[in-house]
Amino acid sequence: MPLQNRMLAEFVGTFWLVVGGCGSAIIAAKFSTVGIGLLGVSLAFGLSLLTMAYAVGPISGCHVNLAVTIGLTVAGRFPARDVGPYIVAQVLGAIAGAAVLAYVAAGAPDFDRFAGFAANGYGDHSPGKYTLGAGLVSEVVMTFMFVFVILAATHERAPVGFAPIAIGLCLTLIHLVSIPVTNTSVNPARSTGPAFFAGMWAIQQLWMFWAAPIVGAVFAGLIYPAMSGSLSPTAPIVGRKVS
Template identity: 65%
Template sequence: MSLGKRLGAEFFGTFWLVFGGCGSAVLAAAFPQLGIGFAGVALAFGLTVLTMAFAVGHISGGHFNPAVSVGLVAGGRFPAKDLVPYIVAQVVGALAAGAVLYLIASGKPDFSAGGFASNGFGDLSPGGYSLHAALVCEIVMTFFFVFIIMGATDGRAPAGFAPIAIGLALTLIHLVSIPVTNTSVNPARSTGVAFFASTAAVSQLWLFWVAPIVGGGLGGFVYRTLFEPARR
């Protein structure tokens, strides 16, 4: 498959992740009578990855996340020469989704952007968690996300079930970490909405690039080191 087609798949996959996941928070969870709550938001993020992994995973590998791309490079599953183009496509897709979501949300008469499903620590953390708590949480959660991706897509794993495992993993990650950082584990997802928030989300964006990339890189490296068959 050509690089252009793979980048297109990453664009649309990341767009859907941000639009579906963050959209569930901005448009649906804001209305208690709809009853989705934060558990519904967690499920929405998992469903975005599951559906797009089935739809375009066979085209691009279904990363939709710079931290996953970095982790797969560290795990020996993805060529480093394609890393930057993939990250650019993912970030552009996320920003496009944030813009469309903002356009829809601002159509409500009493609209206020507020946090706009952005990530944060301290005053911007849903539970008021500190910088160091957010840093550790994002590193650990992204580590296990990439570790699970590596295992689920291993040639020795049951064929055809990887998108389900990966989608459920992302749901579980959100159920645990929404109170801490509003859950990133994805620098593109964080970037896609931060610029539309009326808070100081952009000033904290650095953490949601550094921590997921560190965690993702470690996840890929550890799985490759411990569990990949020895390369001759």
């Protein structure tokens, strides 16, 4: 598949992850009569990824997360030459998704994007006021497990076609655990999109939501291959080769 096709797929996939996941938090979570709460937001992130894994996975592998791209590269499952273009597409998709949410949410008379806008944060900007250290450890561990599950679900010996379900449910579980800590990133692109609209505090804290997921992904990319043995060289999320 040509690189430009895969980049467009990554753009669309990340766009939908932000619109579906962050949109559920910004628009639906606290709706006065039928708010979906933490459980609903967690499911929205998982379902957003699951649906895109089936939709664009055959095209790009549906990374929609630069930490995943880096983790797969470290594990020998993705060509290093394509990491930069994938990251560009993912970040732009996330910003575009956040821009759509900012416009739609502004249609409500009491909307204030500086009140959070589903941005990730620690300290005073953590939903539970968790410290930087707690947020850092949470993001490293959660991203490690996320990329670990992706590598396992797309292993050459794993059942073909079921990987998106395991991966989507893993992302749901991660959000159920860690939304109170950092609003859950495990995805630097997802963090970057809302940060552009949430105010300067979100930009100032964004470094952690790049550094921690990348560290966790690198650990997973090193540990899972050492544990499992040989892997398909470039297996994407849905089990088809990206070329």
